Amino acid sequence: MxxxxxxxxxxxxxxxxxxxxxxxxxxxxxxxxxxxxxxxxxxxxxxxxxxxxxxxxxxxxxxxxxxxxxxxxxxxxxxxxxxxxxxxxxxxxxxxxxxxxxxxxxxxxxxxxxxxxxxxxxxxxxxxxxxxxxxxxxxxxxxxxxxxxxxxxxxxxxxxxxxxxxxxxxxxxxxxxxxxxxxxxxxxxxxxxxxxKSSPRVSYDETEAARYDDTRGGLARAQAAAEAVDSLLPKGGRVLELAVGTGIVGAELVARGNLVHGVDLSTAMLEHARIRLPGHVAAADAARLPIADRRCDAVVAVWLLHLLDDSEPVVAEVARILRPDGVFVTTTEKTDAGRYADGRGPNESRSQDALSHLVATAARHRLALDAATTFAGPRRTSGETPIYPVVRFRRT
Missing domain, CATH: 3.90.950.10 (Maf protein)
Structure with a gap:
């Protein structure tokens, strides 16, 4: 049985x-x-x-x-x-x-x-x-x-x-x-x-986890993302990365002097993350974090919110665990990121990471937008260079 x-x-x-x-x-x-x-x-x-x-x-x-x-x-x-x-x-x-x-x-x-x-x-x-x-x-x-x-x-x-x-x-x-x-x-x-004989329950299978980095821009995009995120982080504090995945971005943040802990729901992804961030990753739901109130200086989410049906539970958890004046740094407008390259604005009604939606959601949990930056991804075969926005919310 x-x-x-x-x-x-x-x-x-x-x-x-x-x-x-x-x-x-x-x-x-x-x-x-x-x-x-x-x-x-x-x-x-x-x-x-x-x-x-x-x-x-x-x-x-x-x-x-x-x-x-x-x-x-x-x-x-x-x-x-x-x-x-x-x-x-x-x-x-x-x-x-x-x-x-x-x-x-x-x-x-x-x-x-x-x-x-x-x-x-x-x-x-x-x-x-x-x-x-x-x-x-x-x-x-x-x-x-x-x-x-x-x-x-x-x-x-x-x-x-x-x-x-x-x-x-x-x-x-x-x-x-x-x-x-x-x-x-x-x-x-x-x-x-x-x-x-028990079977694991995972969000991604081992095949997907093994090829994840190569199909998402690899080390070059991870380094660019980490540089942008790092520019918005307070120095010397503890950083929690939500949906840490294979740890490729988290490891780059560590290389820039940050103390990073990561959580993810995927057992297969965490197998890779534990190699890059030994002793600093755990299985957890971003909407139900195993962290007491007001414990984190910064929370990071790279390409997470656009995957959610409802980003508010995650934003609420972030606000709960952030210390006063702590920051939440996240990518935004994921699928419309290429629109920034030619000067067009985002489709504000599109997704859970749409900027207007995110600002309104964050405000309900005492998080205020106070900084932003962008980074460039690897050039595509079409010749286009995608530009990815990153925003920072501060706990008030």
Whole structure:
């Protein structure tokens, strides 16, 4: 019997771990605000957060599924260390951790809607950290990786050389204990091999993702787009790219000094994006972002809004997560972009990214148009050079 298995987590590391074990989950991000949750101990905090994530996703389902929620918390001196969020906090935490031993707790909550059972478990692994130098800490923080992971470190990424040993389940440190998950699944009547037969649900197939860059202007257009977008971004802040795709534009923004995180609904696209933006991409719906209010300095959308039937839910989410004075930078007038090349105006009633429509929609969510630019795409076989408009809205 086919099992619908859902991972209620945006963590690329958890997804990679499950895939490495032959499981292809459907990813649905819960949107739980982790910062506003407290518990009596770091371990219990991890278990509570995992439970909240799983329950939030189950509440949205219309079909039966086995839903796994996970959350990790590092315990040091009895205090919980989650995701630091800022370079300053990450730097401070890494200095306090160096040469010491901590405990990485990962809470697991499995809800099987068929059997109507909810299991809540905790796996804890002891982690020993190297005695990092200040230079190593500064260099690691500059990569951006420790800002978005529990405890400010990874064992399977750039932080691996800074972990001198572990006592317990390695995969638990990455984010999900496979032996524990196997036992939990067995309790609700699901065998581990049954998950090997589950099929992923993706927006683009692997063939489309593999040829996407070459059929969309390749690196030249990505570099031109990134240069235009970068000119409208605040310097030194965190940037979230919606519909990050293969990460080709995001990587160019990173090369220009931006700290970029990306989200996309397509599992196939994210496979490519993880190579360009390791540790900084996640599966998420742009209309339901797993980010707390007022957390982002800038949000970027390159060739997204014209694909939507209704752009307002995305614009509303952008306004929600932007800090005061934060900016939303997006391409506009996508299919009419060539009209700009010969001086004609856009068809204002055409699309969800039509400028007049976008300005009115943004205004309803306290976003005001305050800057614009354009960039040129590669010359077409007809001899025409397409011009693409980019606009900036500021949170008021």
């Amino acid at each position: 086919s099992v619908r298995f859902v991972l209620a987590s945006a963590s690329p590391a958890r997804l990679k771990t499950l895939r490495g074990a032959g499981v292809e989950p459907e990813v649905i991000v819960s949107g739980v605000d982790e910062d506003n949750v407290t518990a009596e101990s770091p371990g219990e905090l991890a278990r509570v957060l995992a439970t909240l994530k799983a329950r939030a996703v189950v509440a949205e389902l219309t079909e039966h599924a086995a839903v796994l929620g996970c959350d990790s918390v590092l315990e040091l001196d009895g205090e919980p260390f989650g995701k630091p969020g800022t370079p300053e906090i990450a730097r401070e935490r890494l200095r306090s951790m160096r040469g010491r031993t901590g405990v990485l707790h990962t809470g697991h909550c499995l809800i099987d809607t068929t059997s109507k059972r909810e299991l809540r478990e905790l796996e804890s692994t002891t982690v020993r950290f190297a005695d990092l130098t200040d230079e190593e800490i500064d260099a690691y923080v500059a990569t951006g990786e420790p800002l978005v992971v529990a405890g400010s470190f990874t064992v399977d990424g750039l932080g691996g050389p800074f972990v001198t040993g572990i006592e317990g389940d390695y995969h638990n440190v990455v984010g999900v204990s496979l032996p524990l998950l196997r036992r939990m699944l067995a309790e609700v009547g699901i065998s581990w091999p049954a998950l090997w």
